Amino acid sequence: MASAPLAEDTTPLAAKGTTETAEPAADRRGGDGGGRGRRQGGGRSGSRGWRRVLRWTAVVVAVAVLGAAGAGYLYYRHLNGNIKQDDLNLGDSKVAEPTPNAAGQTPLNILLIGSDARDTEANQKLGGARETFGSTPLADVQMLLHLSADRSNMSVVSMPRDTLLQIPKCTDPDDGQVYPASDGRAMTNESLGHGGPGCTVATWQELTGIHIDHFIMVDFAGVVSMADAVGGVPVCVDANIHSRDSQGHGSGLKLEKGTHPVKGEQALQWLRTRYGFEDGSDLARAKAQHMYMSSMVRVLRENATLSSPNKLRRLAEEATRSLTVDPGLDTVKKLYDLSNELRKVEPERITMTTMPNRYVGSRVEPTEDAEQLFRLVRDDIALDGKDAKKKTDGEKLSDDPAAPDAEIAVQVRNGTRTDVLGPASGRATTVTGQLNELGFSSAVADGSTVLSEETTVVRYPSADLEGDAQAVAQSLGIPLSAVKRSTEVSGVTLVVGADWREDTAYEAPERDDKTPDTADILNGADDEACMHVNPAFTW
Template sequence: MTDHRRVRSRRGRWLRIALLTLAGLLVAGAGAAGYAYWKLNGNIKSVDINSQLGTARPPAATDGSFNILVLGSDSRAGSNGSLAGGNTDGTARSDTAMVVHVNQAHNHADVVSIPRDTLVSRPDCTGAGGKSVAAARSAMYNSAFEVGGPACAVKTTEQLTGLRMDHFVEIDFSGFASFINAIGGVTVTTTVAINDKDSGLNLAPGTHHLGGDQALAFVRTRHGVGDGSDLGRIELQKQMVKSILSQVGDMGLTSNPAKLWSVGDKLTRSITTDSDLASVSTLVGLADTLKGVGPEELTMVTLPVVTAPSDPNRVVAKKPQADQLWAALKADRSVPQAIVSSQPTNPADPTASASAQAG
């Protein structure tokens, strides 16, 4: 597990923002004004995943549980370039991916992060505009989004997990930074110094309140803390998700229409969803469904992986643990405790136990 962490790419990474936060913030109460509904509805971009994938997919659950694939793209298009720097050739990969499983009772969610460097068998798929993408026996997981867009990313994830992805959400660099600013920033604590010249983040040990640009740097940080591990960065991103949920819970959005509008407007401008989710009314319904899920009702883990035999800079799913994880979610059971307790260390707080990931 050591060599693959020193991946040479300096491309930015994404916050794996929990959909539970995203949906709860979108438009709660915004339907009170017809203009607000129309404006926010028009902000949302969508992709017709179902028509692109057809029927050859895992069956949807019938017990009320459901799954959402949350992706981040490292696109440098538009305002993303000034925030992230790096390659501006027009391509984008899903350098952050979370499978969010919401249980039958809708009072708990398991969030599984899939490392971007995981080698997978990528299926053939049809991307935007009817473009055909050939299958690949051993491809980086995040390449599916690059070559075939959201539909290919969803199909690859379904093949990897055996789970039906009922919905899809994507957010970008500038969208994340704007969202953090809209909620008034987030508070994080680090027990070690973080100095990363690549992300531009410099934090002394202690508690800090971060604005949008700093929060983006925090979730992109890899070289400036710990052992430079991409898995370590995932732990920082998990920490950020819970900080966001706590910040949102303290805001009292429903009693502050101006703040609610600001947050809803910025967030709806920043996301792309599947077509079934791409309306204010549907998102409000999802937010209501998830209202019982907060920071303490989340279990956040990373897919168990080991160094790939073919490439020390890549990883593959660790067997049988990975299979046990997906089987548990498919059966609507909690993530096995053995997986929760064996998670990587958070480089910002190396003294924290892995069990802290469980809500």
Template structure:
């Protein structure tokens, strides 16, 4: 068979007797070296000995290949680094931030130097873009609006100092409270302070909303995160949809949510309709909406934590891009690095130890359509401010879910404790001053006795089985454990000694707020944990919606609107 490369028809005729590249040409006599290894090799060849001649490797070809490979790898590194820098700068450029200027107070580190995180999550009803006008409606006459709008959603997210647990507390938007003096640095909108609906404070800027919640609850809030309508849509799309369940057919003619009984995966506008629906769930008020929002957020958290979301580079990019575009944050969260750090802290908390609650309310005496903080709210505020967990260390159902567990030995609620206080000093009124301080800190009762003997040392004596109560009181007063002793009687007796002549905190002690009553904190707070995947939003049984001028229940409206497609269709 002829070689296709040979002959006139080929591209060229190969030289089969070509010289090996790099082979030395014969040299004139005397030009060769006369000694050394070259002479020895020549002598060996003349004798026919030594190794057979090998084809020499083409000079420079290997080096050129390595050089091209090195250049290629360098270019690849530059491209990847450039893309990474662009990605980082792109995400940073998405973030809109606002300074809080200390309006929310500051967190206190624990004994190990660890600090809790408290974030106020806000959902704005502002129609400040064409997208928000389309999603929220109401812009037909006003057009795209300016300003911050009102806070339709307010949630205090508390992450424990040791990152072992978290509490999310919703504050109904209809809550009446005192709004402090505020000025929005951007819009210049200003108020000297007033008594009004809590969600209206956002009109004077996010810092004013943070200050208002801090003033109501006493909880230090050092961060805020704000989303608008389009932000909810972007976030739900970025995670591939959020799984929810409804207890019955529901059609909220106001938010336009329409779903059949059972489970659904909601994306985009359907997700927004679900979190905005207040007439579809519960009693048709904002209280019912907070519970359905907790179901939605619990599902989203479970999806965030799923391997399929966090290990998929495309999903992570989409999520990061959507999140940074959707959020307005305080200047303490104004970079991708800071947001990633926050996400890592949240991710450390197991879903079974994330407790969702709603602030307890009571009807406003002046307006039956509004509410005020109710019984148990102060205890709920205190658990967050004092970094108390609402779940057990094992994550099993505890006071957060059932409100039946007994307090642990180291955290007896102060409200259950009675103390008798005696003055063992020569300073008049010492017992009364300390007794007042105890009740101000939430101790159930503090009775002054007038027959205490003089004492050089302050002592807190407790009866059998009452050590935990004594520890709670000692913590309130900053009294070291060396001043506690068990007696033969019953009850707690505190005798103020000469070593404590003034003040309501023991000299050199480290007093801290008394533990709150966890039972009261979760009572009527609709507490649930984020691992409860089978919980369905309870559709309202009341006539909370209106269809064609007729009042009806959300389920009746669903049946009457068969021609309207479901939200997830």
């Protein structure tokens, strides 16, 4: 979003709080715990005025990004005290931060979570389903917001709540309770009940290999209060719709054909609607959420509905009270700094997608196209296809000079195992021999473990070894874009990937950097999108 108040860049937040009408009790799976948030206070004096702090909050509404600097010591402390905090990652395994680009910039990944918690009177009234009152909350909306390293574009990836995957072992830092890894595959929305939002973050990282920097979580009441404070957001349906069937299932959304502004509880109904949109699946609901998010961004950019100090103050109150965040975002100042980053992206460079998937019974699982989408995000390649230059960003030689080849200690590992093929025998030994012949006499093969690595990669732990790692890559014809900094290794480490299962000469594979069509792409500037109404739910 551009140079106007940060409200413009906020879309994803409103949508993250979305969830659907309660499913039957048998369809709500989860363990004990979850849904806790610790109050976090703090404050700093400021002197830039009310208007800016309140304008700041407009951002949170659209993407959990607030846009203002200080506004007086007491009020600043008050807003900080509204914000709830929880740990970022409750899993054991960590994903290394991405390697900075030539300008020293790194991408920013934020997981937006919508909780279906029915833990307060307001949430119970909005969520219904009395049999679920006080039960373990579910992460029924999960969206990854990826801001590119150069801040030129933004990608949003939604994961359906009933995606089957492995939930990793998570430990609740509050009481030390350990939630073992799921026995087989479980629905991704159950991760929230395994200690809190930090387990949902861990689950995403395990599946995607994407390093997540922050999370922002909101519940039913938060979505309604913020949507009401912001004002109407235009949405479109191609026929009259009433989301309610004969058994009482549905969000209750009732709209006439055409474009209408929705706010407050009606906005929540739109974001939760599954019965009535297209095939009645979570996939259709994700599409509706993307339309709402895009529209929210455009509304906040195009009009001055938040010019009133009273409206802005109300929005600031509602937004900060509705959020649970990680420690990296637990103050107004931190959220403001984040908003300054997000505001740099224009709607035309925002791409919204849904994780490619296929049905497994009534659930879904990721497909091969999903891994393609995750790779594009990991490699910081714009999903709108307008960043071809990014493919050569990684070819910059390090300023750190390489040591003599014979003095560079290299550990070589076999990473050729895939989902369908076993590891290629002896690859670490073969490639080590090739390095020795090239003069890297300190290279050794590590046969202790066999890994699964899609493409060959050279990893190094610290800046003083980057030049050494690049020298190893160049000697074998491996592109410098495959040289990655990682805290998971203690020295220069070459992992022979599934793209190099034979021969001693490496040939870099041609990569398709196009966003899969199965990702259901929506551009943030598309103001003509309209949801298709299932004929069984029209009137």
